[in-house]
Amino acid sequence: MPNVTPGRRDLAAFNALSPPQAERELLSCCAAPAFALRVAAMRPYADAAALAAAAQEAVRGLSGADVLQALSAHPRIGDRAPGAGREASWSRAEQSGTTGADRKVLAELAAGNALYEQRFGHVYLVCATGLTAGEMLDRLKDRMGNDEDTEQAVVREELAKIAVLRVVKLVSDQEET
Template structure:
């Protein structure tokens, strides 16, 4: 029998506007939040995760850009006390204490990436060192726009999956 956590039960019980606000911490696209909130109630975390994954993959590019606008540059920790900022700092913890040269490389790479693609470089940074994030950034600079959009959606989906799991299982991330 699938486990139903208090966080999932709490998310299922929220009003649609409140559920959307909670889900925006997972992916800052209003279209994403509306789609996932509208699919409630979810029987288990797997169903919620599948719905979140499908919602990210269905986003139109302007909706992806809306989500990207909420992400800090890699190597520049998010400020503020919000749940999304707290999660972002944890996700990018591999950049904390990195060598100055690697951090300078990330800063320069972020600028080149933004110049080339017009938006922040997004990578699912959980478990990656700053050097690995930089290596991926440099490799992706060779992508054309269409290929990079596909990679960005995959990275956004990966981040969203992690955050949805936190929303329903982490006491600090529980929907209230």
């Protein structure tokens, strides 16, 4: 295996991992073992775009139970992800739009999170990268009007967006923030 810094891999190093090692790495991108198994099994990838496409398709192919398992690894919008690992670091960076946000908006997000969870039975998930707290809140309010089937489709697409961003980070030279 090529010499790489622990926790950071380029695409060639990722392709060279054993299946169990690759699956462990992929679980930081999406916490559903079915996702990790499928994406790891499709290696080697020619480039990051191919890996991103495989991640997107793997999320779209998850069962409802697999999606719920993946959601359980995501903190509520506005909550700080626990721990010091890669997933926590990525989550904090993705939700950076809540840092320093108006207290009223954060309180509305917290209340909206609770209502969403009561209505849909799982955490409100949005690909928060690049969004302000107000934009996250607006999307939450809009999605409260969704029926169950529509919301399941939206959640799956948001999960796919997050997984794609994370697999690219997994094999990129970017610093993990």
